Amino acid sequence: MSEGSKDTPRTRLDGEQTRRKILRVAERLFARDGYEGVSVRRITSESGVELSAVNYHFKSKENLFHSVLAMRVDAINRRRIALIGAVRPSEDVESSLRAILDAFCLPFTDPSSTEDLSNYRQLLAHVINTKRWQAKTFQHHFDPIVQMLIANVRQLVEFEDEEDVYWYISFFLGALANAFAETGRVDRISGGICDSSDLDRVKDKLIDFTVGGLMRNCRAGKGSSGAA
């Protein structure tokens, strides 16, 4: 409460607060309706800030979109790197694989964080499935962490073809993005048996599925889950 020279009760230097409010609302709207489906006006209107604030703080609508992604990606990927690095190698290949995939998903499913990542997850599904955003966004924000995941998987299992691991991890990423977007499809298809908002369960089932896909197609993989 100081910094006021004499009496400036209104014009507080809360630019950072405005910036954050815009980011939060933009994330929610972009997640729901996509980049083109949201106007700057709607963002500022629902943020309770002026129209010109977006261009002042972010220079352009597209730059705002990138800022929205950057806000989450950095923290999540840092956490992934830490968790994957902390995985203790086990003599059981399947357990190790499971641990790696779990470490990759964990920051994404937001186990105990105060942040709500549901909008970010929806947004990711949009980005990962759009050709246009690949070069502009995905490549920069996600390629490195995906390469790290692949390197860790390759240390555990070997495949017939060199290309296999890229295909399988790519399928895993596609399934992951769609599953965590919580579109409600699996709830509807299953007649309510499945709950797509139960992220821990989604994660566990996805890992079961992925481990099966990897283990059954790796060298000497049809058999047991025993040591390599």
Place this chain on the structure above:
Amino acid sequence: MSEGSKDTPRTRLDGEQTRRKILRVAERLFARDGYEGVSVRRITSESGVELSAVNYHFKSKENLFHSVLAMRVDAINRRRIALIGAVRPSEDVESSLRAILDAFCLPFTDPSSTEDLSNYRQLLAHVINTKRWQAKTFQHHFDPIVQMLIANVRQLVEFEDEEDVYWYISFFLGALANAFAETGRVDRISGGICDSSDLDRVKDKLIDFTVGGLMRNCRAGKGSSGAA
């Protein structure tokens, strides 16, 4: 040539031709930039038809979008039903599973058709990952065929939890939509080893992966690929 009463050299009754041209261009643009990312003006401009033609033939932009989907979905699903129905039950569970999944993918990968379905596949990835299109589009066009796929899988394998088959098929669909959208991600990640435009290969690898995920997680599934 005829149907002209006296001399009508210009006003040919080629409304159907105009309609088709609009549908074709709209599919391509919607696939690339999404529903909101495309204006009616761009569609008519690139189609070489008048702006008002869209509203004349399709009543509204949203109805055009649904028409674009309907154009492909019906034929593809009819083909799927025929192919799945023609699968001969084998004593080998894995082979049967593989045949079912192959029948589901085959019309989608367009093995020998004259139609180019690449835009449709991109569009599907957009629809399947967007919450908003679930009720409006996906439910009507895709739920029945997905239920049929699930019913066929359940006849072959049994899972610990009743919910499992819904989760796994949902993962399969998410991976499928993303893989066939040809975003170029797997090509980039693999350093060019994988070619996402080689649809037959994508299909085969996806089926390998999915069969692994299903077989390894079904009752008495860790073991061999032998008879049930």
Place this chain on the structure above:
DNA sequence: GTCTATAGCTTGATAGAC
């Protein structure tokens, strides 16, 4: 069934006072 013209709004972005 095509084409022109236009109504009525919304868009992203900026200039300039405060």
Place this chain on the structure above:
DNA sequence: GTCTATCAAGCTATAGAC
């Protein structure tokens, strides 16, 4: 850093001549 006013462009949709 906020706020008003505004621009130039684009938008969906329709009316009416042909």
